[in-house]
Amino acid sequence: MAAEQDTKPADREVDEFTGTATTGHEWDGIRELDTPMPRWWLWTYYATVIFSIGYVIAYPAIPLVSKATAGLFGYSSRAEVAKEIDNAKQAQSQMLDQISKKSLDEIRKDQALYQFAVAGGASAFRVNCIQCHGSGAQGGGIYPNLNDDDWLWGGKLDDIHSTLKHGIRFAYDDDTRSSEMPAFGRDEILEKGQINDSAEFVLKLAGQEHDAAAAERGATVYADNCAACHGEQGLGDPEQGAPNLADAIWFYGGSKAELVAQISNPKLGVMPGWQNRLDAATIKQLTIYVHSLGGGE
Amino acid sequence: MTVVYDGVEQVDVEAVNSKEKRALYAARVKVFPKRVSGTFRKLKWWVMLVTLGIYYVTPWLRWDRGEFAPDQAVLVDIAHRRFYFFFIEIWPQEFYYIAGLLIMAGIGLFLVTSTIGRAWCGYTCPQTVWVDLFIAVERWVEGDRNARMKLDKAAWTSDKILKRLTKHALWLVIGLGTGGAWIFYFADAPTLLGDFVTFQAPWIAYSTVAILTATTYVFAGFMREQVCTYMCPWPRIQSAMLDEDSLVVTYNDWRGEPRSRHQKKAEAAGEVVGDCVDCNACVAVCPMGIDIRDGQQLECITCALCIDACDTVMAKTGKPRGLIDYATLRDYQANSAGQSATTGWRSFVRPRTFVYLALWSLIGLGMLFVLVTRDRLDVNVLHDRNPVFVQLSDGAIRNGYTIKILNMLPEPRSFRLDLTGITGATMTIAGSDALASTSTIVEIGADKLRALKVYVRAPRKTLSSGRNSLQFTVSDVAGTESSSYVANFEAP
Numbered sequence: 091m092a093a094e095q096d097t098k099p100a101d102r103e104v105d106e107f108t109g110t111a112t113t114g115h116e117w118d119g120i121r122e123l124d125t126p127m128p129r130w131w132l133w134t135y136y137a138t139v140i141f142s143i144g145y146v147i148a149y150p151a152i153p154l155v156s157k158a159t160a161g162l163f164g165y166s167s168r169a170e171v172a173k174e175i176d177n178a179k180q181a182q183s184q185m186l187d188q189i190s191k192k193s194l195d196e197i198r199k200d201q202a203l204y205q206f207a208v209a210g211g212a213s214a215f216r217v218n219c220i221q222c223h224g225s226g227a228q229g230g231g232i233y234p235n236l237n238d239d240d241w242l243w244g245g246k247l248d249d250i251h252s253t254l255k256h257g258i259r260f261a262y263d264d265d266t267r268s269s270e271m272p273a274f275g276r277d278e279i280l281e282k283g284q285i286n287d288s289a290e291f292v293l294k295l296a297g298q299e300h301d302a303a304a305a306e307r308g309a310t311v312y313a314d315n316c317a318a319c320h321g322e323q324g325l326g327d328p329e330q331g332a333p334n335l336a337d338a339i340w341f342y343g344g345s346k347a348e349l350v351a352q353i354s355n356p357k358l359g360v361m362p363g364w365q366n367r368l369d370a371a372t373i374k375q376l377t378i379y380v381h382s383l384g385g386g387e
Numbered sequence: 388m389t390v391v392y393d394g395v396e397q398v399d400v401e402a403v404n405s406k407e408k409r410a411l412y413a414a415r416v417k418v419f420p421k422r423v424s425g426t427f428r429k430l431k432w433w434v435m436l437v438t439l440g441i442y443y444v445t446p447w448l449r450w451d452r453g454e455f456a457p458d459q460a461v462l463v464d465i466a467h468r469r470f471y472f473f474f475i476e477i478w479p480q481e482f483y484y485i486a487g488l489l490i491m492a493g494i495g496l497f498l499v500t501s502t503i504g505r506a507w508c509g510y511t512c513p514q515t516v517w518v519d520l521f522i523a524v525e526r527w528v529e530g531d532r533n534a535r536m537k538l539d540k541a542a543w544t545s546d547k548i549l550k551r552l553t554k555h556a557l558w559l560v561i562g563l564g565t566g567g568a569w570i571f572y573f574a575d576a577p578t579l580l581g582d583f584v585t586f587q588a589p590w591i592a593y594s595t596v597a598i599l600t601a602t603t604y605v606f607a608g609f610m611r612e613q614v615c616t617y618m619c620p621w622p623r624i625q626s627a628m629l630d631e632d633s634l635v636v637t638y639n640d641w642r643g644e645p646r647s648r649h650q651k652k653a654e655a656a657g658e659v660v661g662d663c664v665d666c667n668a669c670v671a672v673c674p675m676g677i678d679i680r681d682g683q684q685l686e687c688i689t690c691a692l693c694i695d696a697c698d699t700v701m702a703k704t705g706k707p708r709g710l711i712d713y714a715t716l717r718d719y720q721a722n723s724a725g726q727s728a729t730t731g732w733r734s735f736v737r738p739r740t741f742v743y744l745a746l747w748s749l750i751g752l753g754m755l756f757v758l759v760t761r762d763r764l765d766v767n768v769l770h771d772r773n774p775v776f777v778q779l780s781d782g783a784i785r786n787g788y789t790i791k792i793l794n795m796l797p798e799p800r801s802f803r804l805d806l807t808g809i810t811g812a813t814m815t816i817a818g819s820d821a822l823a824s825t826s827t828i829v830e831i832g833a834d835k836l837r838a839l840k841v842y843v844r845a846p847r848k849t850l851s852s853g854r855n856s857l858q859f860t861v862s863d864v865a866g867t868e869s870s871s872y873v874a875n876f877e878a879p
Contacts, residue, residue, distance in 0.1 A: 204818050226773030237787075240780040337780035382817040384777065384787060384842045 189371045194247040197378060204378065211379025214372050218364070227383050232342070232359055237383045240339040242359075243267055244328035245387040251377040257363030258331065266363055269330045274315065275354025284311045289349040295324035295336045296344065391648045391664045394703050398667045402678035404612075404686055415613060417539065418676035420522055421532040421668075425695025434510045435519055443564070446571030450474070455833030456797035463573050469834070475758065476834075478795055480765075487754045491747060498743035500628040502735045504635045504713075508621065508688040514614050515688060517565070517607040518674065521558055528554045532671060558608045559600065566599025612675045615688055622685050631716040632734045636689045638669075638680045638711050641723040646680075650704070662706045669693035669711055679711055689713075764802070765793040766861045768872045775877045784878045785844040792839070792861055794831040801864040802829045804839075808857035809876060812845035828864065843876065850878040 103112045105123055112121045127135075145151065149161040185206045189197060197203045215227070222233040229235035234242060243253050252267065260266040274280040280288070291308030293300035313322070320326055324335035333341055342352050364373055380386070389397040403416040448460035450473050457464065462471040470477040470485075477484055499506050508515060529535045529550050541547050570592045571579060582588040583596075606614050615622060629635065643663030647653045653660045663680070670678050672692045677684055679693045697711040714722075714730055721728035771787035779785055794800050806814050806825045813823035817840035821827060831837045843857065855876040862869030 198818060201818075208818075224773075226771075228774040228777075235774075235777070237774060237777040238779055238785075334780060338782035339778060339780050382840065384785060384815075384817065 186371045189374050194251060194374060194377060197374065198247065198381075207375040207378035208382050210372070211375035211377070211382075214368065214376050215379055218368065219376070222361075227380070232357060234341060234359070235339075236380050237385055238339060239385040239387075240334060240337060240341075241328055241385065241387070242331050242333055242341070245381070245385055247377060247381055247386070249328065250380050250386070251373065253361065254373050254376055254380075255363055255365045258361040259358060260360065260363045263363040263365070267331060269319070269332065270358060271319070271332075271356040272315075273355050275350075280311065280315065280353075284308075285350055285353050288312050288316065289346055289353060292324065292335050292349055293346065296338070297336070298344070389648065391666050392650055392700075392704050395664055395666050395700055397648060397665065398671045400667045400671045402670045402673070402676060402681075404676040405678045405681060416676070418612060418674060419532045419535045419539075420674045420692075421671040421696075422526060423668075423672040423692050423696045423699070425698055427691035427695050431510060431519065431690065431692075435516050438511055438513075438516055439520070443568050446568065446576040452476075452797050453833075455799070457575060459575055461572060462575075465573060476795070476797065478793070481761070484754060484758070487750060491750050491754075494743055494747045494750070497628055498740060498747060500625055501630065501633055501739050501743060504629060504633045505622075505625055505687075505689040508615065508625075509690040512688075514606060514619070515690065517561075517603060518611050520561060521607040521611075522674065524557045524561070525554055528557065555608075558604055562600040562603035562607075563596065565603040566596040569599050570595050612686065615675070616686050622688075626685075630739065631720075632737055632739075634713040634715055634730065634734075635683055636679060636687060636691055636694060636711065637714040637719050638682070639709070639714065639719065639722065640680070641719075643680070643710050662701070662704070662710050664700065664704060666700055668696040668700050672696040762868065762870060763795040764861065764863060764868045764870050765795065766859065766870045766872045767791040767793075768859055768874045770875055770877070776879065778879070779844060782847050783844045784847055784850060784876075785842055786876050788841045788843065788859075788874060790839045790841050790859060790861075790872075791836055792829060792831055793836045795834065797834050799833050800831055800866075802831060802861050803827070803864055804829050804841075805860040805862070806843060806857060807860065808873075809843075809845045809855060810849045812843055812849075812857060812876070814841050814843045816841055829861075845876065845878075847878070850876070852878055854878075 103114060103121070104110070105112055105121070108123060111124045113124045115122060146159075147161065148163050149165050150158045151161065152159045185203065188200075188203055189207060192200070192203070197207055215223075216225070219227070223229055223236055224233070227236040239245065241249065243249055243258060252265075256263045256265040256267065258266065259268045272279055275282070275285055287304045287308030288311040289308070290300045290304035291312045294302075294305040294308075312324075316324075319330050319332040320335055321332075326332045326334035340348070342348060342357055364376075368376070391397045398421070403418060445461050446459065449458050450460035450471075451458055452471070456476070457471065459471065460473050462469075464471065468479045475484075496507060525535065529538050538547055538550065567583075570583075574592075579588060579592065583592060610618075640661075643661040645659070645661055646663035646665040647658075647660040648665045650660055650664055669680065670693075672695070673679070674690065674692070675686045675688060677686045679687065691713070694709075694711050694713070698708040701708050701710055715734050717734070718728040718730050767790070769789040769791070771789070775786070777785045777787070790804070792802060792804075794802075804814075804827050806812060813825055814827070815821070815823045816827065816829075819827075823844065829837065829839065841859075845855075855878060856873060857876050858871055858873050860869060860871045
């Protein structure tokens with residue numbers, strides 16, 4: 091021991107069992123070995139230090155006042171993302187080209203194109219349409235349900251496409267489809283009693299509970315004022331956006347009070363046209379998607 | 388050189404990892420295993436040939452699966468999420484077969500270890516096999532133990548540089564071959580080889596080869612016995628697997644001790660001496676750098692080369708072979724106590740091995756049964772969540788489903804989709820012009836999944852409020868396979 095200690099500084103006591111120097115401190119009789127770092131660890135550490143110098147030179151690293159140093163390679167994560175988006179667009183371009191060129195019917199018949207269009211339409215729907223029509227396209231309130239088989243303006247591919255492109259009662263598009271149900275109450279076209287009777291008649295058309303005598307009186311009122319658009323049997327007319335009154339679906343509600351309210355002072359739905367906001371291929375994909383929701387004719 | 392017996396020289400060697408010298412912290416001392424020949428060496432060559440053969444050749448075997456599936460016998464097709472093994476094709480959801488195989492491998496390892504000890508370590512472990520191969524190359528280039536030790540100490544002459552360059556080049560080539568073979572399990576081997584040499588393969592192929600080349604080169608060329616001693620958990624676990632009836636490489640000290648370097652002289656003087664002539668041959672050949680005469684050790688991989696070395700010496704000294712031999716602890720203790728015991732097959736038949744074997748077979752048979760009876764058709768039905776139902780204009784209720792049909796055979800098939808369970812319910816498929824019906828034909832491509840958007844409408848009067856139940860049945864039109872799925876039908 092004595093000989094060993096001679097070769098070390100006086101305060102560097104050497105542990106008897108391991109032969110390793112201690113740190114020279116002692117806590118309640120416990121001394122700490124001053125074991126050197128493993129060499130591989132140290133070299134790895136030095137390697138990372140050297141690597142970091144190269145990294146700082148090659149890549150953006152040091153933040154300056156308005157931006158960071160650019161680095162020799164000119165790397166930018168933003169440019170990387172832009173490139174990836176470009177690549178994704180490039181990958182889709184072949185399908186989108188075909189969608190632009192082909193008719194809606196042809197797209198629907200081509201299994202691969204159809205799947206692509208449904209998927210693309212679904213994602214465009216999530217961005218542009220769910221605000222009104224809901225995430226499941228189930229509508230609600232004054233916005234129609236797109237899943238069912240009752241269409242105000244027709245459920246064929248071309249009808250849906252036209253609605254999407256030009257909108258409904260959309261003032262900024264000359265090709266928009268429009269119709270206006272007269273406000274029979276507000277504009278005093280009909281008496282209150284007549285409105286009540288015609289509402290009873292509509293209930294009868296729909297096969298619901300009604301006052302038979304009032305409905306009888308309402309039949310004439312209906313024939314004179316309503317049948318031109320809604321049809322004699324109340325089956326509606328998609329050309330004019332006149333809803334079917336004889337089915338089980340009520341857009342603005344099917345209770346007597348709601349019917350009276352609609353006849354007196356009708357709500358008229360407005361949908362914007364999308365042709366100036368979405369490209370033609372996206373509108374076609376949206377058409378295919380909405381048509382695929384189950385009610386497409 | 389000391390001659391310890393007629394024709395037997397004492398090798399000047401010290402066990403670098405011998406018991407007394409084994410410090411907790413120590414730089415590695417190089418091991419220079421000496422060449423040896425004998426039964427176990429021969430066995431090891433054969434095992435090496437077979438294991439390396441399997442590894443290198445397997446990706447090149449072809450297996451015809453028809454035009455819709457790859458023809459590589461063993462292929463892990465990660466891109467298409469399929470695993471092919473000869474006549475078996477596994478989809479990701481059937482991964483439990485792999486889990487089962489791993490469990491079988493584990494129990495198999497227990498079984499082997501409890502009977503013949505660390506045979507895995509000594510003969511078939513990739514580390515052992517590649518180290519063995521690297522040492523063979525080293526010996527071929529630089530010569531046997533003494534020549535290698537001399538070369539190691541020698542100055543850097545052109546001869547040494549040439550030999551070292553040759554050795555490392557050969558090692559790297561083997562490493563490259565090792566990493567190179569690995570990637571062929573994951574892609575069509577001939578195509579990938581063509582792409583690889585023309586630098587058209589994906590970067591992952593090159594990086595995998597680079598990493599495996601490096602690990603092979605470093606593990607088998609430089610780290611060697613340290614991998615087994617310090618990195619591998621198995622030597623630690625095996626102590627729980629071995630018992631007094633497991634075969635381990637044993638120095639029969641009851642026969643060898645007291646060892647004597649001057650056996651003839653000692654015998655002439657009437658001294659009691661053992662069979663061990665202390666020639667250190669067992670130490671010189673050990674790739675782990677241990678002295679087996681210290682007894683069973685964690686470092687010993689039971690490669691049995693010391694048995695061969697000692698047998699050669701025993702033949703020269705005219706003593707029976709097996710001074711160092713495979714023996715069970717029970718037999719060793721019996722022999723030490725003066726009884727005569729040899730290890731026979733009976734030591735393998737005991738409850739422990741029986742339980743392992745039974746478990747192993749049970750899992751194997753279970754997997755075989757599942758494999759033989761497994762479906763190659765699967766149906767999943769997802770009910771639309773939003774909206775859960777749709778009111779239609781005639782008062783009927785419609786529910787939407789996504790039906791996923793998996794055709795897991797490598798040929799296109801036609802399936803009939805039937806709807807039952809609700810009176811008057813009919814279905815239509817989105818994108819199809821077929822009329823609403825309760826039965827429709829669906830074509831599905833070879834080895835494909837097809838998702839169908841199916842709308843089922845049912846008259847209000849046959850539905851009860853809330854949850855109703857219906858059943859989709861998919862059956863193979865040409866075959867017998869069919870699969871059913873009971874789904875909910877929601878009504879207001």
